[in-house]
Amino acid sequence: MSEGSQPEPLRPASVAVIGGGISGLTAAYELAKAGIACTIVDPKPALGGVIRTENAGGCLIEAGPDSFLAQKPWALELIKEVGLGDQVIGSNDHRRRTFVLRDGRLIQIPEGLQFMAPTRIAPVLKSPLLSVGAKLRMAAELLRRPSGARPDRSVAEFVTDHYGSEVNEYLAQPMLAGVYGAEPEALSVNAVLPRFVEIETRYGSLSRGLMAGMKQARSTNGPRSSLFLTLRGGMQTLTDALAARIAGKAKRVQGRAVGLERTNGRWTVQLEDASVDADAVILALPAYESAQLLAPIDSEITGPLRSIPYGSSITVGLVYERPAFTHPLTGFGFLVPRAEGRLLAACTWVGTKFDGRTTNDRPLLRAFLGGTKAQERMSHTPEKLVREVDAELKQLMQYSADPVEWRTAVWDRAMAQYPVGHAAIVAHIRGREAAIPGLTLIGNAFAGIGIPDCIRLARRAVRPLTGATAG
Numbered sequence: 001m002s003e004g005s006q007p008e009p010l011r012p013a014s015v016a017v018i019g020g021g022i023s024g025l026t027a028a029y030e031l032a033k034a035g036i037a038c039t040i041v042d043p044k045p046a047l048g049g050v051i052r053t054e055n056a057g058g059c060l061i062e063a064g065p066d067s068f069l070a071q072k073p074w075a076l077e078l079i080k081e082v083g084l085g086d087q088v089i090g091s092n093d094h095r096r097r098t099f100v101l102r103d104g105r106l107i108q109i110p111e112g113l114q115f116m117a118p119t120r121i122a123p124v125l126k127s128p129l130l131s132v133g134a135k136l137r138m139a140a141e142l143l144r145r146p147s148g149a150r151p152d153r154s155v156a157e158f159v160t161d162h163y164g165s166e167v168n169e170y171l172a173q174p175m176l177a178g179v180y181g182a183e184p185e186a187l188s189v190n191a192v193l194p195r196f197v198e199i200e201t202r203y204g205s206l207s208r209g210l211m212a213g214m215k216q217a218r219s220t221n222g223p224r225s226s227l228f229l230t231l232r233g234g235m236q237t238l239t240d241a242l243a244a245r246i247a248g249k250a251k252r253v254q255g256r257a258v259g260l261e262r263t264n265g266r267w268t269v270q271l272e273d274a275s276v277d278a279d280a281v282i283l284a285l286p287a288y289e290s291a292q293l294l295a296p297i298d299s300e301i302t303g304p305l306r307s308i309p310y311g312s313s314i315t316v317g318l319v320y321e322r323p324a325f326t327h328p329l330t331g332f333g334f335l336v337p338r339a340e341g342r343l344l345a346a347c348t349w350v351g352t353k354f355d356g357r358t359t360n361d362r363p364l365l366r367a368f369l370g371g372t373k374a375q376e377r378m379s380h381t382p383e384k385l386v387r388e389v390d391a392e393l394k395q396l397m398q399y400s401a402d403p404v405e406w407r408t409a410v411w412d413r414a415m416a417q418y419p420v421g422h423a424a425i426v427a428h429i430r431g432r433e434a435a436i437p438g439l440t441l442i443g444n445a446f447a448g449i450g451i452p453d454c455i456r457l458a459r460r461a462v463r464p465l466t467g468a469t470a471g
């Protein structure tokens with residue numbers, strides 16, 4: 001699908017969807033709704049990709065994503081459409097405090113920050129998180145004037161330019177590491193922070209632009225909803241509901257696609273011990289997997305697909321018991337800057353962020369490892385991971401209780417990381433894709449890694465196949 005162009009109307013009789021994460025499931029759901037025969041192929045026993053909810057010791061533990069941004073409406077729209085609207089719960093934003101580790105101490109992020117940009121100066125000035133020099137630099141940013149549109153840069157360059165390197169190291173870096181598992185030097189500001197780039201172009205100063213936007217929002221909007229939304233029974237409720245909606249309409253094949261062929265306008269998907277024929281294919285895979293499958297069909301699409309890097313991550317959910325566990329958990333959790341040289345990238349205090357995940361006497365922590373720290377531990381046993389993570393948490397949060405239950409989840413190269421120049425890479429891929437009839441590429445490599453973005457892309461991409469009009 002090339003965004004902005006009008007695709008040729010084409011209604012295939014059959015479609016093979018390769019990859020059964022939220023992207024592939026959403027596509028299959030749309031095809032099933034339109035009455036198009038569809039086969040969904042994924043090697044895992046359960047559909048849902050990285051979305052997986054587990055229950056342990058009476059707690060609900062998310063192995064992958066725990067929520068989605070309320071600001072982006074596309075997940076909520078789909079959730080309501082599949083009948084789960086009454087299952088949606090919001091984050092407890094009245095209890096939202098996030099801490100950052102600095103010199104071994106957990107220090108609260110000052111109020112009024114939007115990502116790393118202050119919209120109130122007084123809390124920043126009072127905070128012990130940053131040095132006096134960094135605070136003065138943050139305040140001085142208010143004086144910046146617009147200097148016109150600029151070429152794509154790394155997030156690190158952008159943040160350092162506005163607020164200095166300390167803000168990059170102690171705010172931007174840990175915040176991005178917790179979302180992308182990537183470093184700000186490696187990420188495209190145009191792809192990852194497009195709203196900030198727009199504000200920079202218009203106002204020069206991010207802080208002044210954000211303050212102007214907030215003033216306008218206060219005068220036009222009603223009450224604010226929560227920042228994050230999730231489902232009462234966990235994020236897997238959504239993928240289970242989609243799987244149930246397509247059951248009986250779409251065929252499910254459990255297997256790994258290892259090859260693709262296109263002969264006389266028909267596609268054949270080779271699996272390890274079977275094959276699937278279809279008029280069209282939707283690849284809802286990590287970009288490097290799509291590159292592998294498309295290599296015999298278009299050698300020029302593989303380079304740009306492979307140039308989108310993927311990061312690995314590990315989540316460890318740990319359940320403790322009070323009174324042995326003594327930390328008060330007064331906030332959503334903490335972030336760990338790489339400059340602190342620790343194992344963890346972030347930790348969520350789950351029971352504070354969302355209701356219904358655990359009880360007061362069973363604190364639930366969810367630790368997140370990313371980047372090389374995660375990559376080096378892909379083959380560690382769950383016991384070893386839990387030992388290491390629990391030891392670091394004990395040190396940082398100052399408690400001595402041992403976990404009574406735990407779950408680990410290892411995600412090998414599952415998070416796309418948008419490099420500088422990402423928009424040009426995607427435009428190139430879309431150009432090649434448009435020249436291959438019956439091919440659609442979706443997934444988290446292209447238009448946002450968040451669940452709402454993946455859903456939006458999947459629904460838009462399927463429209464030309466089903467003949468549906470824009471909605």
Ligand SMILES: Cc1cc2nc3c(=O)[nH]c(=O)nc-3n(C[C@H](O)[C@H](O)[C@H](O)COP(=O)(O)OP(=O)(O)OC[C@H]3O[C@@H](n4cnc5c(N)ncnc54)[C@H](O)[C@@H]3O)c2cc1C
Nearest residue numbers: 019021022023049050064065066067257443444449450451
């Ligand atoms: C730990 C973690 C936490 C996250 N937290 C959040 C969050 O809180 N909020 C948010 O909005 N987003 C979050 N994300 C991002 C978001 O969850 C993902 O970007 C999104 O779910 C990706 O969906 P997908 O369907 O594109 O890919 P995936 O879920 O990765 O699915 C791809 C599927 O393709 C299958 N596959 C791979 N190769 C083949 C092959 N050759 N043949 C057939 N099938 C194949 C895989 O088995 C997999 O099921 C998080 C991601 C991770 C990993």
